[in-house]
Amino acid sequence: MNLIEVKNLSKTFGQLKAVDNVSFEIASGESLGLVGESGSGKSTLARMILRLIEPTSGVIAYDGITNIRRECQIVFQDPQTSLNPRIRIGEAVGEPILIHQLLPKDKIQGRVRELLELVKLSKTYASRFPHELSGGERQRVGIARALASDPKFLILDEPVSSLDVSIQVDILKLLKEIKNELDLTYLFIAHDLSVIGFMCDRVIVMHNGQIVEIGAKDKIFNSPQKSYTKKLLNSTPKI
Ligand SMILES: Nc1ncnc2c1ncn2[C@@H]1O[C@H](COP(=O)(O)OP(=O)(O)O)[C@@H](O)[C@H]1O
Numbered sequence: 001m002n003l004i005e006v007k008n009l010s011k012t013f014g015q016l017k018a019v020d021n022v023s024f025e026i027a028s029g030e031s032l033g034l035v036g037e038s039g040s041g042k043s044t045l046a047r048m049i050l051r052l053i054e055p056t057s058g059v060i061a062y063d064g065i066t067n068i069r070r071e072c073q074i075v076f077q078d079p080q081t082s083l084n085p086r087i088r089i090g091e092a093v094g095e096p097i098l099i100h101q102l103l104p105k106d107k108i109q110g111r112v113r114e115l116l117e118l119v120k121l122s123k124t125y126a127s128r129f130p131h132e133l134s135g136g137e138r139q140r141v142g143i144a145r146a147l148a149s150d151p152k153f154l155i156l157d158e159p160v161s162s163l164d165v166s167i168q169v170d171i172l173k174l175l176k177e178i179k180n181e182l183d184l185t186y187l188f189i190a191h192d193l194s195v196i197g198f199m200c201d202r203v204i205v206m207h208n209g210q211i212v213e214i215g216a217k218d219k220i221f222n223s224p225q226k227s228y229t230k231k232l233l234n235s236t237p238k239i
């Protein structure tokens with residue numbers, strides 16, 4: 001079953017075709033990788049799927065998702081800028097629960113503690129401010145916040161790109177664990193193929209707003225058909 005189907009999707013900004021006639025499906029339960037260099041249109045595509053921006057043309061069909069705002073969530077690259085510096089972690093993680101009225105107010109902090117536990121942060125983090133956390137800890141909070149509204153589908157938009165390499169693997173492992181535990185579907189965006197290789201079953205290679213190549217991870221990695229994909233593979237260190 002497909003959770004999401006994207007058909008002939010385009011987004012233009014003035015003369016620029018940021019996303020140019022893109023079509024693909026995301027199967028329920030899969031981890032689909034989206035790789036491409038900076039400026040290739042990955043985040044624009046993500047924003048359209050989340051309905052944060054309207055497509056110029058094309059359609060996105062959702063199956064089994066009734067409330068896109070609640071059930072489709074995103075984890076951004078930089079938890080520094082996605083967390084309000086004046087809001088304590090507990091309140092930030094609890095906010096989506098409040099907004100979507102998922103629990104009575106007196107139950108929210110209990111749920112926040114569960115969410116912190118899920119991302120392997122102690123409950124004492126609830127009373128801290130973002131600046132008191134490391135980059136990796138802040139990204140864990142970003143993940144907890146994305147999970148707070150009980151989503152089915154998560155877009156991870158370069159979630160480890162701003163982190164030290166030593167911390168990247170911890171966060172990737174955590175994301176894998178959480179996906180299995182909560183039965184989630186991922187669209188995992190990266191400019192780094194080694195990260196995609198670790199996380200994903202299937203891969204889309206994107207360049208200048210278009211899909212260059214799409215297929216099973218092993219096929220893309222072992223027998224890339226397009227010269228752009230080969231170039232990308234040759235420029236990536238293996239992990
Ligand atoms: N709101 C916007 N207005 C104008 N141009 C934009 C806007 N958002 C993105 N772009 C442009 O669209 C292209 C694709 O951007 P983006 O989707 O962020 O790429 P990626 O996430 O792959 O780095 C880039 O050239 C970027 O400058």
Ligand SMILES: [Mg+2]
Binds near residue numbers: 042043
């Ligand atoms: Mg981007």
